[in-house]
Structures are given as structure tokens and as C-alpha cells.
Amino acid sequence: DAKTTQPTSMDCAEGRAANLPCNHSTISGNEYVYWYRQIHSQGPQYIIHGLKNNETNEMASLIITEDRKSSTLILPHATLRDTAVYYCIVRVASGSEKLVFGKGMKLTVNP
Amino acid sequence: GAGVSQSPSNKVTEKGKDVELRCDPISGHTALYWYRQSLGQGLEFLIYFQGNSAPDKSGLPSDRFSAERTGGSVSTLTIQRTQQEDSAVYLCASSPAAVYSNQPQHFGDGTRLSIL
Numbered sequence: 165d166a167k168t169t170q171p172t173s174m175d176c177a178e179g180r181a182a183n184l185p186c187n188h189s190t191i192s193g194n195e196y197v198y199w200y201r202q203i204h205s206q207g208p209q210y211i212i213h214g215l216k217n218n219e220t221n222e223m224a225s226l227i228i229t230e231d232r233k234s235s236t237l238i239l240p241h242a243t244l245r246d247t248a249v250y251y252c253i254v255r256v257a258s259g260s261e262k263l264v265f266g267k268g269m270k271l272t273v274n275p
Numbered sequence: 276g277a278g279v280s281q282s283p284s285n286k287v288t289e290k291g292k293d294v295e296l297r298c299d300p301i302s303g304h305t306a307l308y309w310y311r312q313s314l315g316q317g318l319e320f321l322i323y324f325q326g327n328s329a330p331d332k333s334g335l336p337s338d339r340f341s342a343e344r345t346g347g348s349v350s351t352l353t354i355q356r357t358q359q360e361d362s363a364v365y366l367c368a369s370s371p372a373a374v375y376s377n378q379p380q381h382f383g384d385g386t387r388l389s390i391l
Binding site: 196198205206207208209210213215255261262264265266268 | 310317318319385
């Protein structure tokens with residue numbers, strides 16, 4: 165019962181910006197957008213999260229549309245090590261706290 | 276600082292045996308979660324601890340699965356009478372926050388469980 169839709173896969177050239185889209189048209193006002201990624205044989209790695217304002221950290225930027233129905237994760241200068249499955253998750257800060265993962269999107273960064 | 280630590284990293288056991296999987300959360304993190312990832316499947320939630328209490332056990336697939344947490348730190352996931360369908364990567368995550376927070380969860384690298 166993931167509440168997000170992502171493309172199945174995407175390719176990006178090394179050194180270029182990778183723009184990863186996510187649709188969450190049924191998002192509620194108190195739900196945050198989280199991004200994680202999973203590199204083969206490792207646990208999911210937290211990237212960034214936001215509510216309605218754009219966010220930036222050392223890994224990426226998160227752009228959330230004004231109506232909050234979609235967002236884009238931006239990796240400004242993709243490297244081969246950014247090849248992974250990326251998960252966009254919406255989560256309400258509630259008592260259950262669990263993350264509901266969908267199938268994610270496989271990003272392949274090519275040399 | 277140290278991240279979430281899980282042990283063992285790999286476990287192979289025979290069908291019908293009991294197994295215990297251990298998770299050491301990040302120091303000071305009050306919330307702890309167990310998930311599992313089966314081959315070709317997504318990550319599915321199993322159980323959530325806040326301190327030593329488990330307010331959400333809704334993801335445990337059967338009564339063969341149980342978990343406990345002691346001292347608000349280490350957690351153990353126990354699977355009794357293992358079945359082949361229990362083969363999966365079991366992931367633990369922790370979060371610094373109390374309830375009703377947007378603090379992110381940080382994951383360990385999991386225990387890969389194989390049931391022969």
C-alpha cells in the first residue's frame with residue numbers, strides 16, 4: 165500500500181545531474197516525503213526528507229511542488245557510486261512510525 | 276559515529292530450527308524497527324519498538340516470530356521452527372526520536388537468513 169509512484173528505472177551519465185521524479189498525489193497535509201536508496205547488499209541509506217519546503221543537504225536536493233503532489237530528488241553530480249534503487253516514501257509522523265516501501269526506481273549511472 | 280549494527284551478517288540453518296537475530300541501534304536512539312526483504316520483494320515492516328515497548332507488531336507474519344528489546348537498546352528477533360519461506364534479509368533501523376516525530380530511520384546492513 166505504498167502511496168507513491170516512481171518510474172521503474174532511469175539512466176544518467178556520470179557527472180551530470182540526476183533528477184528522480186516521484187508522484188504522491190494522495191499525500192496528506194501532515195505527511196512527509198522521504199527518500200532512501202539501497203545499494204546492492206546494503207541496508208537502505210537515508211538521503212533527505214521534507215514537508216513542503218525545498219530541502220538541500222550534502223547528498224541531494226529535494227524539490228516539492230507547491231501542491232505537494234509530486235517531488236524530485238536531485239543528485240547534482242552523479243557518480244558511479246550513486247547507482248542504486250531509490251525509494252520515495254510518504255510517511256506521517258504518527259504513532260506507528262513505520263516506513264512503507266514500494267518497488268523503488270533503479271538508477272544506473274553510466275561512465 | 277557508529278551506525279546500526281546487526282549480527283550475524285549471515286545465518287544458514289536447517290528447517291525447523293530456531294534462530295535469533297541481534298540488532299544494536301545507534302546510541303541514544305529510542306525507536307527501533309525490524310523489517311525484512313525477501314528475494315524479489317520489497318521491504319516489509321515487521322515490528323516497532325519505542326523504548327522497550329512494542330506499540331506496533333502488526334507486521335509479524337506469524338506467531339513463530341517474536342522480538343524483544345531490553346534496556347532501551349539491543350533488540351533480538353527470534354524465529355521459531357524456521358520454514359523455507361522465512362529466508363530473507365532481516366533489517367533493523369533506529370531513530371533518535373520519540374513518537375510523533377519526523378526524524379529519519381537509519382538502517383543496518385541486515386542479517387541474510389537462509390533456511391535449508
